[in-house]
Amino acid sequence: MKSTYAYYVKIIKPIEKKYNRMCTLYQIFKLDCFLVKRNMYNKIIVNYYKMLLKDKKALKEIENYFELFNSD
Secondary structure, eight states, X not given: OOOHHHHIIIIIHHHHHHHHHHHHHHHHHOOHHHHHHHHHHHHHHHXXXXXXXXXXXXXXXXXXHHXXXXXX
């Protein structure tokens, strides 16, 4: 992983947006295909955050990036 934050922005952030969209669609229509997609996106996101908790170096890189971003 070249840059942990770049990976988050490029890969995980779009998945989070799709997950939120599926949650909304499932609330409205209650179709099984929306439920399956919602669960799939949820598993991907949960696994990513579990990976971050195990990889302290990657977690620290993201924290440092946000500290620099918030100090401007």
